[in-house]
Structures are given as structure tokens and as C-alpha cells.
Amino acid sequence: MKRILLTLTFCGLTLIAKSQNASVEQSTYGIQTGFLGIWAHNEAKLSNSIALRSEIGFDSGIWGGDFYDGTGFLMAPVITLEPRLYYNLNKRVSKSRRIDGNSGDFISLKTSYHPDWFVISNEDNINIISDISIIPTWGIRRNIGKHFNYEIGVGIGYRYIFAKQAGFLENESEVASNLQLRIGYRF
Secondary structure, three states: OHHHHHHHHHHHHHHHHHOOOOOOOOEEEEEEEEOOEEEEEEEEEOOOOEEEEEEEEEEEEEEEOOOOOOEEEEEEEEEEEEEEEEOOHHHHHHOOOOOOOOOEEEEEEEEEEEOOOOOEEOOOOOOOOOEEEEEEEEEEEEEEOOOEEEEEEEEEEEEEEOHHHHOOOOOEEEEEEEEEEEEEEEO
């Protein structure tokens, strides 16, 4: 009887020691750049698999064509809050893959606001119309070495444009998309 009890206790302790509960990091900071912008972000842990990403940066735009004498470029500020659910952390740990820096697959609800504070442009007298967008997004983040990472994400959602403040009769809404290809540095 003592041998059976000792064996069960030993097996139980082994199972407890073996089980892992993968988790996002408590807080991580970084900067990222992509084809059209540059951003600084923080991800704060809400639970073992959910992090709240707050981000401030500049979204960029390029325009040109037959109606313009050249090509225009602008950068406008953007503020983003994005709760992210990292859904495959335990699977990555079981396969001995990295999860540091919140490396994994995620789904999120990206909420971005473009205020009409200022615009950086190669053209004079350029303004933007403030808008807010809510876009469900699926994406991945992977590490390159100790501090570098990349993100790829895609989503389709909703954008509300505050057109009345720019002199239009009505505000507008439309379908919005999110395609992000970013490379970044984690502090």
C-alpha cells in the first residue's frame, strides 16, 4: 500500500512539474515600421492569453496621378487601442517554440483614431478628416533574434468619418481594411 501511495505521489508531482501555463509578458515596449508608417507601442498583460496593445504613431499616405503635378506624401497621427487574444501560446511551448515578446498567433479588435491635429506633408495646406475605425484582425508575431520581430495581420471592419467637422453635410461610414506588414524592435 505504501509503495502504491508513494508511486502515485511521485507521478502526481511529476505531472505538476511538467504542466506549463504559457502566458503573455507582463508589459513589453517597442517600435515598429511598415510600408506606410511608424509606431511606438506597449502591450500590457490582462490575463495569461490576453494583452492590451496601446499604440501611437504616424500612418502615411501617397497620392498622385493625372490630376496632380507630382506625387504627394503625408503622415498623420494615429492612436490605437487593441485587445489581443494570443490563442496558441501553449501549443508553441509544447513544440519548444519561442513565446517571449508575445510571439504567437493572435486575434484582435483594432480600434484606431486619426485626430485632425496636424499633418506632415510635402504639399502645403493639407488636412485630414478625423475618423475612427474598428477592425477585427487576425495576425502573427514572430521574433528575429533577441530584440527584433515582425508582424503580419489582416482584417476587415468598419470606419466612421467625422465629415461634418470639415464642412460636409453628413458624417460618413464605410468598410475599412487592415493589412499590416511590420518589422520592429522590442526594448
